Amino acid sequence: MSVPGVKLVTIGERLLVDNDRVAARNHRRLSEAGVLTVNIMAAPGAGKTSFIVRTLEALRGRARAGVIEGDIAGSIDAETVLAAGAHGAVQINTGGNCHLEADMVERALHDLDLDGLDVLFVENVGNLVCPTQWALGEHVKLCLVGAAEGDDKPVKYPPMFAASDAIVLNKTDLIDLVDFDRAFFTSSVRALNPAAPIFDVSCRSGAGIPVWADWLLAQRQGVSGRDSARLGMAPIGGT
């Protein structure tokens, strides 16, 4: 290529530094409002929206949750989560962009009533690679993987699993049908990430959702009100 690789890296790094600055601003704003924010990252078809819907059901009467939906195109997910009881939902269409960036989330925050929320789910674009590098201002980076994708995803996409504060294995109802080696999956995750909790769920049956929802609400304790100043940009998941 005639454009030297080094130059590209420099520009890429500058974009990431700019992104981190906006992400820090989002993080402060969300912490001050006491809104625990979860960046949900996964491959296409892992079940991100179904997972949010199930979690909204589990949080009903316990916490008010909003949703930011990131998609290449369409608004079907925002409609789905509103119907499932989200206290506000904003759809971001990224055009061709394969991941959300902090400034997109910043704009979306203008359209949400943060004082009316306890939790905010940000559904990233389906992609196990690029979202890893782009902080959004979240408190918890969550990686969702479907059992039908295979037990080798941590080996194939190590940065995503290393960077996550919580890992959710979805579609456990299919586990026996797809030769998924649960022990291999766990040991692969642990080689990359010793601390993050791994939640087994089935969004089809609802199995495992209560345990995850309890953990999520426990994380919220660290974000609300006056504690927020202590948080900085450090992720609170897994601690």
Next chain:
Amino acid sequence: MSVPGVKLVTIGERLLVDNDRVAARNHRRLSEAGVLTVNIMAAPGAGKTSFIVRTLEALRGRARAGVIEGDIAGSIDAETVLAAGAHGAVQINTGGNCHLEADMVERALHDLDLDGLDVLFVENVGNLVCPTQWALGEHVKLCLVGAAEGDDKPVKYPPMFAASDAIVLNKTDLIDLVDFDRAFFTSSVRALNPAAPIFDVSCRSGAGIPVWADWLLAQRQGVSGRDSARLGMAPIGGT
């Protein structure tokens, strides 16, 4: 962001133009050697490697196939396809890159004996977004989607389905377990792409692989020997 969006687009376009130049060079080289080349694009866990393995089995004694494996990390896929009878395999590790680019394939071609091949499979990094824009020099762009990913993938990731010359629906053995609406899937694909054939396969059972393999070999007729000059960069799939 302080870096104007316009500037980023310009650099991105320049990179794509450079990439297209290398892709055209790869395409000429592969056409002159009579090697039908298939760029296999899919989300993580759709079953790209299993699909290549099943196709290698179906081509045994009928065509000699090589494989270029693109992954963020690891070499397990190259070992797998060699064990399944590939006539040569090259592993590309992209580091953090979420898609293959033409110059990576150009380097990999140095390590393959093209005169000994009829077909070349290029397994892209698992990603339904970015690979769409990056031509590699292939004759056929193939999009593989697993039924467990849901019937809404064409709606969510339209550029990939619009750009493909052939679409493979894998994991059809799971179709009744995951509320996959086959008619909705087909109509969504057709709205984006009126011509590309859609192949239903199960890499678990092998169902549907012979039909796909016959189609693939028929495509090869257009690539071999003296006909190659007529091909240029036009995709031959779906014709």
